[in-house]
Amino acid sequence: MSILRRSLIAGLAALAVAVAIPSRPVVAQSGDVVVFAAASLKNALDEIAADYTKKTGKKVAISYAASSALARQIEQGAPAQVFVSADQKWMDYAAAKGLIEPASRSDILGNRIVLVAPKDVAKPIEIKAGFDLGKFLGNGRLAIGAVASVPAGTYAKESLEKLGAWDGVKGKLAEAESVRAALLLVSRGETPYGIVYQTDAAADPNVAVVGTFPPESHTPILYPATLVKDAGADGTAFLAFMRSAAARKAYEKQGFTVLY
Known part of the structure; x- marks a missing residue:
């Protein structure tokens, strides 16, 4: 791949983070409920927050990013009241640092990882032990969340290793700072697969799912939600709404498995 093309991919990944997913905590107005949530929750939580505001008059300010970035921002003093992670690792990190209210923590959602391609060229791929994803990539790159820090990337690496496909793709990665940034690379046709x-695939009309990773090939994808220390009554009320029957429809519309 040319240096120019590599630079373009890197630039688009950065743009995706800058435009779609704020990398810094949101600045809340007085009286807002402040929520830090995994990037993959954006469509569902935006709808839930709008419904909550309509019903209560309380505004909800939501910062979306990779769970790792959000946990570290909370550690540095960012004023979140609710934290929703896309994996247990970063919720455990926040718990170990004494940043959350442990009694309020519970797994609310499940998810799956899929292989996507630009919709106009998408063809089904059977994902199974021994499949050669590197062959399908050719000279292209695989859009993926940063495997060391983004939960979607971590799950993907784990699955690819178990299926015997990792060695064929590890030198062809376009790692992004969030799963939504990885999605954007595929959506814009800058990578052939992601x-x-x-x-996420359901939220972008420009991509199509070409294969689904076997759930037994990776750690279960669970979303724990919790109150941050000293969240107060507003944070408690919104977390309860996130776990309510009223919120279920928004999650299911995006394809989440509701666990509460």
Whole structure:
């Protein structure tokens, strides 16, 4: 791949983070409920927050990013009241640092990871032990969340290793700072394939799912939600709404498995 093309891919990944997913905590107005949530929750939580505001008059300010970035921002003093992670690792990190209210923590959603391609060229791929994803990529690259820090990337690497496909792709990665940034690379046709959550694929009309990773090939994808320390009554009320029957429809519409 040319240096120019590599630079373009890197630039688009950065743009995706800058435009779609704020990399810094949101600045809340007085009286807002402040929520830090995994990037893959954006469509569902935006709808839930709008419904909550309509019903209560309380505004909800939501910062979306990779769970790792959000946990570290909370650690640095960012004023979140609710934290929703896309994996247990970064929720455990926040718990170990004494940043959350442990009694309020519970797994609210499940998800799956899928292989996506630009919709106009998408063809089905059977994902199974021994499949050669590197062959399908050719000279292209695989859009993926940063495997060391983004939960979607971590799940993807784990699955590819178990299926015997990792060695064929590890030198062809376009790692992004969030799963939504990885999705954007595929959506714009800058990479031929990407690994994202099935809920992300459902949110972008420019991509199509070409294969689904076997759930037994990776750690279960669970979304724990919790109150941050000293969240107060507003945070408690919104977390309860996120776990309510009223919120279920928004999650299911995006393809999440509701666990509460």
